[in-house]
Amino acid sequence: MKFDSTTSAVVTGGASGLGRATAEALAANGVKVAIFDINDELGGEVAKAIGGLFVHVDITDEQSVLGGYAQARAAHGQERICVHCAMTSRRGKTLAYDKESGSFRRTRPRTMPMASRASSPRATASARSRPRAWQRCPRWRMASAA
Secondary structure, eight states: OOOSTTOEEEEETTTSHHHHHHHHHHHHTTOEEEEEESOHHHHHHHHHHHTOEEEEOOTTOHHHHHHHHHHHHHHHOSOSEEEEOOOOOSSOOSEEEETTTTEEEEOOOSOHHHHHHHHOHHHHHHHHHSOOHHHHOHHHHHHHHO
């Protein structure tokens, strides 16, 4: 993919951490970057430093996400890159210890469907209708047929 000033990107969680590093790297390659975050102070700082756009977006609220994409598209045009680094979990856990069973269980982040749906409704619908990678595996098909 060609990265230059004709390419625009949206980075959720771009005010700090991995999102910030991603936004800085994209901007260093000439990409127009829109940062979506709830931290107005840090987000504004980063956007100013990289010459991008900061939009206050709460990824758990669909209207906020849709409004953010509308602002980003008005300023930079249609995004070609979407990097999702925002997190809604207070503790940031992906595993939790279940005291009753004495084992670990996975916790699901609630962030991806909202950001995905707003950026590409057709891609999300397509992804839901396609079989998962493990379902396409010949070994899985043999085991499920038995």
